Amino acid sequence: xxxxxxxxxxxxxxxxxxxxxxxxxxxxxxxxxxxxxxxxxxxxxxxxxxxxxxxxxxxxxxxxxxxxxxxxxxxxxxxxxxxxxxxxxxxxxxxxxxxxxxxxxxxxxxx
Amino acid sequence: xxxxxxxxxxxxxxxxxxxxxxxxxxxxxxxxxxxxxxxxxxxxxxxxxxxxxxxxxxxxxxxxxxxxxxxxxxxxxxxxxxxxxxxxxxxxxxxxxxxxxxxxxxxxxx
Numbered sequence: 001x002x003x004x005x006x007x008x009x010x011x012x013x014x015x016x017x018x019x020x021x022x023x024x025x026x027x028x029x030x031x032x033x034x035x036x037x038x039x040x041x042x043x044x045x046x047x048x049x050x051x052x053x054x055x056x057x058x059x060x061x062x063x064x065x066x067x068x069x070x071x072x073x074x075x076x077x078x079x080x081x082x083x084x085x086x087x088x089x090x091x092x093x094x095x096x097x098x099x100x101x102x103x104x105x106x107x108x109x110x111x
Numbered sequence: 112x113x114x115x116x117x118x119x120x121x122x123x124x125x126x127x128x129x130x131x132x133x134x135x136x137x138x139x140x141x142x143x144x145x146x147x148x149x150x151x152x153x154x155x156x157x158x159x160x161x162x163x164x165x166x167x168x169x170x171x172x173x174x175x176x177x178x179x180x181x182x183x184x185x186x187x188x189x190x191x192x193x194x195x196x197x198x199x200x201x202x203x204x205x206x207x208x209x210x211x212x213x214x215x216x217x218x219x220x221x
Contacts, residue, residue, distance in 0.1 A: 031209070033209065033210075035212070041214060042115075042117075042202060042212045042213050042214035042215050043154070043202060043204075043212035044212075045209055045210070045211055045212070048209050088154065090154075095159065095166070095167040096142065096159065096161075096166070096167075097142060097144060097159060097204070097206050097209075097210045098156050098159060098167055099146075099154075099156060099210065100156070101153050101154040101155075102153065103152075103153050104153075
């Protein structure tokens with residue numbers, strides 16, 4: 001069945017770039033998403049990419065999609081302490097906004 | 112900025128009791144969803160709803176679960192007879208295209 005895998009933890013220094021990686025299994029996924037969850041909060045949509053694109057940039061965020069390898073990444077430039085959160089990768093698989101989520105990557109930003 | 116609103120934020124209930132989780136989706140959205148996240152596990156799809164009917168549901172969404180849009184603004188998830196394993200964070204979402212999620216309701220079944 002469909003599955004999404006992410007590394008569980010990433011630690012970066014403030015001001016550096018963060019790269020969070022994700023792999024997915026459903027090659028028919030049309031949309032892939034990144035959500036952010038801060039402590040005690042809900043899932044905030046950060047950005048998404050349509051499957052016919054290989055890159056999308058939105059201010060400090062860059063999403064790269066490698067369809068051949070089913071690999072998605074989120075790059076955060078100039079990472080700030082406010083970026084500390086859990087980042088979820090999700091693929092839309094088999095149904096409209098039927099999202100399959102990864103386990104989430106906890107990003108820790110230190111001075 | 113429009114947002115999805117869920118109430119209550121926390122709900123404690125006794126096993127076997129019925130609970131209703133409430134959601135107010137973003138007003139011009141037509142598609143509605145429920146997801147859940149058991150502590151320490153992945154966020155899981157439960158059900159999607161469009162045009163006053165369920166469009167898709169997962170294996171988790173058995174006969175104990177139901178959804179309803181009782182009026183023009185609310186979207187509810189009912190669990191008829193709660194079990195301990197229903198304890199989780201329940202997220203409502205709505206969309207035109209990409210899904211926007213609420214803050215979640217933490218349900219604890221004791």
